[in-house]
Amino acid sequence: xxxxxAPSAARPIAGPPRSGILRLLRTPDxxxxxxxxxxxxxxxxxxxxxxxxxxxxxxxxxLAVAAVAMMRALPMLLLGALAGVLAERFDxxxxxxxxxxxxxxxxxxxxxxxxxxxLAPWHLMVQGLVAGLAWAGEMATRRRxxxxxxPPEDLVPAIALDTVTGSTTRALGPLLGGVLFQWAGLPVAAxxxxxxxxxxxxxxxxxxxxxxxxxxxxxxALAGIAEAARLVATTPALRMVIVVTLVMNVFxxxxxxxxxxxxAVAFSASGAAIGLLAAAExxxxxxxxxxxxxxxxxxxxxxxxxxxTLVFLVLVMGAAFSHAYLLAWALLALGGLGTAQFSAMQTxxxxxxxxxxxxxxxxxxxTTCIGASPxxxxxxxxxxxxxxxxxxILLMAGTGLALLLLALLVERRAAIRA
Numbered sequence: 001x002x003x004x005x006a007p008s009a010a011r012p013i014a015g016p017p018r019s020g021i022l023r024l025l026r027t028p029d030x031x032x033x034x035x036x037x038x039x040x041x042x043x044x045x046x047x048x049x050x051x052x053x054x055x056x057x058x059x060x061x062x063l064a065v066a067a068v069a070m071m072r073a074l075p076m077l078l079l080g081a082l083a084g085v086l087a088e089r090f091d092x093x094x095x096x097x098x099x100x101x102x103x104x105x106x107x108x109x110x111x112x113x114x115x116x117x118x119l120a121p122w123h124l125m126v127q128g129l130v131a132g133l134a135w136a137g138e139m140a141t142r143r144r145x146x147x148x149x150x151p152p153e154d155l156v157p158a159i160a161l162d163t164v165t166g167s168t169t170r171a172l173g174p175l176l177g178g179v180l181f182q183w184a185g186l187p188v189a190a191x192x193x194x195x196x197x198x199x200x201x202x203x204x205x206x207x208x209x210x211x212x213x214x215x216x217x218x219x220x221a222l223a224g225i226a227e228a229a230r231l232v233a234t235t236p237a238l239r240m241v242i243v244v245t246l247v248m249n250v251f252x253x254x255x256x257x258x259x260x261x262x263x264a265v266a267f268s269a270s271g272a273a274i275g276l277l278a279a280a281e282x283x284x285x286x287x288x289x290x291x292x293x294x295x296x297x298x299x300x301x302x303x304x305x306x307x308x309t310l311v312f313l314v315l316v317m318g319a320a321f322s323h324a325y326l327l328a329w330a331l332l333a334l335g336g337l338g339t340a341q342f343s344a345m346q347t348x349x350x351x352x353x354x355x356x357x358x359x360x361x362x363x364x365x366x367t368t369c370i371g372a373s374p375x376x377x378x379x380x381x382x383x384x385x386x387x388x389x390x391x392x393i394l395l396m397a398g399t400g401l402a403l404l405l406l407a408l409l410v411e412r413r414a415a416i417r418a
Contacts, residue, residue: 029149033149045282051128053271053274068124073373074129077373081368093209100200136367139366168286171283236302248309252396262393265389280336281333308341308345320394
């Protein structure tokens with residue numbers, strides 16, 4: 001057992017040859033799932049920012065903006081663990097078809113309501129719930145399929161490349177949403193989202209169906225979730241994945257929910273400038289993810305997971321203090337280097353530390369932790385209305401940093417006792 005410091009990385013594994021990424025992109029199912037993730041994630045982040053801008057413009061309330069953003073994460077909290085069970089018992093491709101169809105339907109409905117002038121904030125909340133279903137299934141279905149489609153020796157590059165794409169879309173999606181909202185309004189943004197969701201649906205339909213039949217029902221869903229929870233509780237690496245995921249999604253990423261208020265109050269920024277600010281951290285994540293994907297030796301481990309999280313929390317606090325737009329953007333971009341480590345290792349550690357027959361259920365628990373973000377979103381929204389967006393971001397990130405350091409201390413003591 002380990003006896004000192006944060007949980008250390010797993011033993012290094014041999015990395016792929018330099019042609020590993022090209023080999024991955026030449027694998028049809030991996031390529032389709034990778035493209036699907038890029039399109040779906042870009043539209044998700046574009047919709048979130050466009051909906052947030054519309055809501056803030058209509059209500060002038062950061063809490064209302066946070067509530068709209070929160071609804072997208074709610075299905076992850078309520079259904080994330082169940083999604084892991086379903087992804088092991090049923091055809092993951094069919095689940096993706098259903099989830100992607102729901103995203104297209106929700107975006108199309110918002111587009112129609114906005115064109116008719118009937119749109120209200122509660123409509124965006126309902127659409128967020130529908131879109132959240134696809135988000136809830138992302139980890140246990142598409143990302144699991146991405147990992148399965150890659151050769152074992154290409155696991156970390158495969159996840160890292162997918163993470164690079166996720167970071168790119170989190171940069172381009174908000175930027176596109178801000179520009180479209182400022183120049184064309186929400187109806188155009190929602191229409192484009194609907195069309196591209198349909199393109200992504202076409203990619204799902206071309207993924208090769210599973211060669212084996214779906215698993216029988218077997219034990220109940222609750223028993224399956226409990227089995228995964230017991231594994232996590234007794235495995236230090238998986239335990240740390242859960243802790244870090246909770247800290248990142250409740251305390252660190254919460255700043256994004258009040259970016260329209262932060263940008264407007266702190267820098268008098270326009271919609272496009274707020275979109276650019278929202279793209280800063282994902283841009284840094286893109287650079288960090290590319291570095292991980294191109295490394296010849298990339299071993300899954302909890303040390304980069306923890307270090308990346310610590311770096312991000314500290315730099316988000318720095319951005320909250322900043323009185324210069326460019327400095328805040330630069331700090332968030334540097335923080336993206338930390339989120340790249342977090343995102344790549346979050347899935348890779350599960351894929352190596354959990355037995356194959358239970359991985360989707362563990363990923364479902366990770367999804368549930370991601371779904372805890374509404375608690376952070378509502379808290380930061382309320383704090384922003386009472387204390388201002390700067391203080392709200394500082395308090396949330398500082399609390400997350402303190403909790404993570406406490407968790408590391410507990411893990412260290414447990415390792416010493418063992």
